[in-house]
Amino acid sequence: MVDEVMRDDEIELTPAQQRKRRNRNIAIGLALAGLVVLFYLVTIVKLGVNVLNRPL
Amino acid sequence: MALVEERMHEIGSDEWSGGASVGDFFELLKPRVMSLVIFTALVGIVLAPGGVHPLLGAVALLAIAVGAGASGALNMWYDADIDRVMSRTAGRPIPSGRVTPEEALSFGLVLAVLSVFTLGVALNWAAAALLAFTIFFYAVVYTMWLKRSTPQNIVIGGAAGAFPPMIGWAAVTGDVSLASVVLFLIIFLWTPPHFWALALVKSDDYARAGIPMMPIVAGNASTRRQIVVYSVIFALIGLAPWALGFGGMVYGVTAGVLGAIFVGLSVDILRTGDGPHARKVSMRLFLFSIFHLFALFAVLLGERLATILAG
Structure with missing residues (x-):
């Protein structure tokens, strides 16, 4: 019953809308992956040679 | 949050085109x-x-x-x-x-x-x-x-x-210095003549939207006078990097020449008034102002890069 109600309320996306949604998702995914790489590189640059300067 | 909800209501938040x-x-x-x-x-x-x-x-x-x-x-x-x-x-x-x-x-x-x-x-x-x-x-x-x-x-x-x-x-x-304040002032003083030149051309558009741009509130003649005043101050502040030593000779000459042209174009706007060429003269200052600002910063950049490369 609940499923039926939810199906009634669903918005059916056209193929064009589905394509746009897919592209938005890809863009968000790429942006997040880019941020991860960026913060990793920033960390390495900021640590510099100090990363080796620690008690072993 | 009340402001956000009120605003959503005013600009019609229930429209949905199906995805951007x-x-x-x-x-x-x-x-x-x-x-x-x-x-x-x-x-x-x-x-x-x-x-x-x-x-x-x-x-x-x-x-x-x-x-x-x-x-x-x-x-x-x-x-x-x-x-x-x-x-x-x-x-x-x-x-x-x-x-x-x-x-x-x-x-x-x-x-x-x-x-x-x-x-x-x-x-x-x-x-x-x-x-x-x-x-x-x-x-x-x-x-x-x-x-x-x-x-x-x-x-x-x-x-x-x-x-x-x-x-x-x-x-x-990590801080703000006199040189960075000068860079700020160059853009700050460039903005009024740049936008008012456009506003003189697009004043109908702004009036329809109810935005109190200078030509609508104070009139075209007053706006033109103010454009000239700001242009002179902008041309002078454009020389400040050279005077303070962080802009070289090339910059000084560029800022001087472009500043003189800028003031000349703004005086042209004042002289033309509401005449048949008013629109053309205003657009000329608007377009030149974009080139002018770009050129000032490009020369500062070029001089600095040349110094770095020269060692």
């Missing part, structure tokens, strides 16, 4: 404005003493650009009602129904927080604070308050567009 494209969201960032922000911020970063690791410099530039884009998105969210009635802005993503106001607001807020946080963590918190203040100044002080209430809107609001080189400088040095 990635390009629509990119358009919310005002890419053309962003390109000038990126360029002037780059000059601030390169001119700042001490230098910075190229990767951190690139991160600073990215954060400043995204911060500027965020304020653009917040501006488009708040101004959707007036953008709809102006021919220049009617095709923007919200008035044309491609992006909903909720999407634009969320997008702008997320990018604003992200850009300030990234600049603070990667570079320093002085630069991040300046970026946060710039976003606040553009989105709240200019867009929500000044733009619709005073003909001095773009004079005071111009500060938002003038901050990027100062933020770039602060990203490297």
